[in-house]
Amino acid sequence: MQTSQIKQHAEQKEFHTLRAHAAIRGYVLHRSEATDGPVVFFAERHGQLHYQPTVAALRAFVRQIVGKP
DSSP states (O other): OOHHHHHHHHHHHHHHHHHHHHHHTTOEEEEOOGGGSSOOEEEEETTEEEEESSHHHHHHHHHHHHTOO
């Protein structure tokens, strides 16, 4: 695997982990496709979308809603 593929795989794995944690609090996480441009993330709950531009921002958001330090 090339470095970019390893990075992409690690990001996908983290996204799925964050998705599971967010689901516990009733949030659904979405991610755009790289073919559409830069990958961005959205957290959705009760019809409200919370835009997260990076996986790091998404991680911070999920930590905030789940209550992890």
